[in-house]
Amino acid sequence: MNLLQRVWQSSLGKKYLMALTGAALFLFVVGHMMGNLQVFLGPQAINRYGHFLKTTPEILWPARIGLLACVGLHMIVAVALVAQNRAARPVAYAKVRAHGATAASRTMIWSGLIILTFVIYHLLHYTLTLPSVNGYGLDFSTLRDEEGRHDIFAMIVMGFQKWPVSLFYFVAVGLLCTHLGHGIGSMFQSLGLKNNVWGPRIAGFARAASVLLFLGYASIPAAVLGGFGGGHLEEMRRVAQQRDSAAPPDQNRMVPIGVTNAAGKEK
């Protein structure tokens, strides 16, 4: 029997797949957070970063395809595992107790599914920039900075100024961190990289990593809701108004008119 077939058919093999795809996604989540945190360095930094990614398809596309493959595999294997687990206990107990199992460990499939829903929304919101999902009816990709680059800073600030978007973000990031709080330790367990010495160290790492990820991710919408980035939007509005008084409205302008009005309503 070949190796891949064996891995797929075995209970332990499926856990290896969960652990390896989970580890890859964990590394992505760390990298993505570090990229996002550049928002605190100002529009120049994050717009340059976004421009770099967009104009480097030889990095962007392999990363996207790899991530999609990991998410797909992680999900398919999870569903297969859950189906087997349910089938393994056809008659339920009258009295069920957790025996010390944490809530995070017992709800991995549910936290995972909610995170998946969020990821789909997040992609529609910020990657595909669908006008219908951001609450402004505006295509975020039309936001441009003075150098003509996609104004990611403005997009982030405008996106999170809508509180339901931020709320969903907080919930999803919170669940991501409970998912990882259990998942990081399980990764090492499933791959056999754990013993009585490394067990507590790995548990500490899992706790620290999940708390730091939560703080890192949640800090952005929290800052925006606290007024961060408002000045940048004011500036954009002022530039747009000056331009409007000089020339008639034009859809192909660097800063679309819709931004001015929509952002104005927010204030």
Added chain:
Amino acid sequence: MKVRLKVWRQKNSGSAGSFHIYETPDLNPNMSFLEMLDVINEQLAERGQEPIAFDHDCREGICGTCSLVIDGKPHGPHPGVATCQTYMRSFKDGDEIVVEPFRAKAFPLIKDLVVSRKAFDTILQAGGFITVRAGSPPDANAILVAKADSDLAMDAAQCIGCGACVAACRNASAMLFVSAKVSHLGLLPQGQPERYTRVQNMVEAMDAAGFGNCSVTGACEAVCPKSISIDFIARMNRDYAVALLKGDSKKPAGGGAG
């Protein structure tokens, strides 16, 4: 003291079961849980009713025959003991105690609280033999074993194969049992020649028996009457990964002896 028991009664695997309620007579609090069931069964026999079927043998916590999920926990309220060493003093006078059989697809119910744990025997048989030098007794300490390894091997070897890990696991997974059996030989020099074929065969037998997968919740180690650590599951995962990467050994060429 007196308690009220809510016990699962089921005639056989083909019939439907249900909970029956029994009031005990006055009990000595130092009776074991199984002795309390004996008292109820005597009463039932006197009334000409079918006694409650439950598994038991040594009644001193070493054979792994007793089972029962008592108030939602396999082997009753205390950590590190089996049902036979759970005493009535652990309950309060007037308590209602729910008694259920171990529930798992791989442990089909035979009658009342008795389930078949034959799947465990099948897994052990799949583990096969270890090569030893039979014949005259070897010299003492001819094979050196590090103290740490022998201690760890003994921790794993404590497994009495009762199935509480399966009963407690929300996925009815047998990982803790199989990992203990894989590890206690895998840690010792005597177990090395068949180490990787053994783990592969035992894991495959486990999968074939219809047990669930590990979610690393730790429920198994929490209820294990021998407090076996889930670190052994990590060890089994590692050995199985190595076995998969090594692949099947080369088939001997020709039809020679052996």
